[in-house]
Amino acid sequence: MKVVLIGVGQAGGKVTQSLAQFDYDMGFNAVRGALAVNTARADLQNLDIDTALIGQDRVKGHGVGGDNELGAQIMQENATEVLDELDGRITTEAEAIVVVAGLGGGTGSGGAPMLARELKRIYEKPVYVLGILPGRDEGGLYQANAGRSLKTAAREADSLLLVDNDAWRGSGDSVAAGFERVNDAISQRVGLLFASGEAVEGVGESVVDSSEIINTLRGGGIASIGYASAEASEDAGENVNTITSVTRNALLTSMSLPNAVKADSALLVVAGDPERLSRKGIERARRWVEDETGSMEVRGGDFPLGSDKVASLIVLSGVERSKRVNEFMDRAKEAANSQGATTDPDEFTNDELDGLF
Numbered sequence: 327m328k329v330v331l332i333g334v335g336q337a338g339g340k341v342t343q344s345l346a347q348f349d350y351d352m353g354f355n356a357v358r359g360a361l362a363v364n365t366a367r368a369d370l371q372n373l374d375i376d377t378a379l380i381g382q383d384r385v386k387g388h389g390v391g392g393d394n395e396l397g398a399q400i401m402q403e404n405a406t407e408v409l410d411e412l413d414g415r416i417t418t419e420a421e422a423i424v425v426v427a428g429l430g431g432g433t434g435s436g437g438a439p440m441l442a443r444e445l446k447r448i449y450e451k452p453v454y455v456l457g458i459l460p461g462r463d464e465g466g467l468y469q470a471n472a473g474r475s476l477k478t479a480a481r482e483a484d485s486l487l488l489v490d491n492d493a494w495r496g497s498g499d500s501v502a503a504g505f506e507r508v509n510d511a512i513s514q515r516v517g518l519l520f521a522s523g524e525a526v527e528g529v530g531e532s533v534v535d536s537s538e539i540i541n542t543l544r545g546g547g548i549a550s551i552g553y554a555s556a557e558a559s560e561d562a563g564e565n566v567n568t569i570t571s572v573t574r575n576a577l578l579t580s581m582s583l584p585n586a587v588k589a590d591s592a593l594l595v596v597a598g599d600p601e602r603l604s605r606k607g608i609e610r611a612r613r614w615v616e617d618e619t620g621s622m623e624v625r626g627g628d629f630p631l632g633s634d635k636v637a638s639l640i641v642l643s644g645v646e647r648s649k650r651v652n653e654f655m656d657r658a659k660e661a662a663n664s665q666g667a668t669t670d671p672d673e674f675t676n677d678e679l680d681g682l683f
């Protein structure tokens with residue numbers, strides 16, 4: 327699937343760069359454009375991709391310091407400038423636009439949903455938000471910001487692909503090493519997803535194309551992604567169980583939103599050397615995903631990759647009613663209340679979240 331990426335804020339810019347780099351290093355060529363937008367000049371200076379500094383009249387290039395309402399206002403005031411910047415980049419060949427942001431800060435948290443709304447007004451293509459949830463040990467401001475941003479992003483975007491910052495962090499990681507590990511994991515998973523929609527040949531007829539990604543996400547709401555791999559035998563027939571077990575690992579231990587397994591729809595992509603991929607294994611794994619997710623709409627396919635390993639990539643769509651999301655919204659509400667924020671008491675209720683979809 328050919329995509330154009332727009333990173334908003336610091337995390338958004340870093341993850342966008344990391345995704346563009348992964349796509350380039352792997353020779354996938356699914357990323358057709360990448361732009362980082364920020365209110366902080368210093369955060370843009372460290373990036374190799376194209377950049378746009380906004381809101382200089384308001385914050386003089388210093389960022390919004392976690393004020394996500396200001397982040398949203400600045401994006402609104404500068405929407406025309408950002409859209410002009412994107413004009414030559416979002417060509418007819420692009421099949422989707424992906425806005426990337428950390429939901430806990432200010433610029434990305436407020437700006438990304440606003441930008442998604444503007445993009446949807448103009449382009450007849452799916453607009454997705456790839457949003458990063460703050461880890462549990464991050465402060466109350468981050469949790470409260472992310473709670474609000476999550477709801478707005480889920481409403482404005484065609485789908486909100488959520489990554490929990492705790493999902494893949496190692497227990498002994500420093501903050502910087504933790505971010506790097508999470509950014510690498512996002513790039514690998516999401517990068518492979520975009521690339522899988524680009525494949526031209528696979529095992530039999532089952533190759534994934536971009537319409538299957540788009541259709542899986544069509545129901546809207548919140549989505550998550552997971553991935554696992556294992557060494558495979560040269561004999562495809564011996565890999566039936568391996569494919570099922572990597573699929574189990576992907577769904578049960580490696581999703582970007584842990585412990586949210588029930589879904590409205592799902593996509594399973596099994597990647598590997600076509601000689602090592604077993605049709606029977608892929609179909610059996612697909613049926614297992616159907617049982618686990620409780621979804622009757624599980625698409626499956628393969629993606630040829632020059633590797634001795636087989637890998638399963640899983641996308642779940644419609645996970646917003648999961649316990650995991652409910653727990654996060656409770657945390658966000660508590661954080662907003664303890665800050666004495668003038669929030670509507672119902673702002674973070676699950677009912678309201680439910681009502682969005």
Ligand SMILES: Nc1nc2c(ncn2[C@@H]2O[C@H](COP(=O)(O)OP(=O)(O)OP(=O)(O)O)[C@@H](O)[C@H]2O)c(=O)[nH]1
Nearest residue numbers: 335336337389390391392428430431432433434460
């Ligand atoms: N995964 C990941 N998360 C990050 C990274 N950098 C920051 N975050 C998370 O993103 C949130 C903060 O968002 P930032 O992107 O730093 O903030 P911003 O959008 O630039 O907004 P301001 O700094 O307030 O102007 C926090 O929850 C961080 O944990 C990163 O490189 N990777």
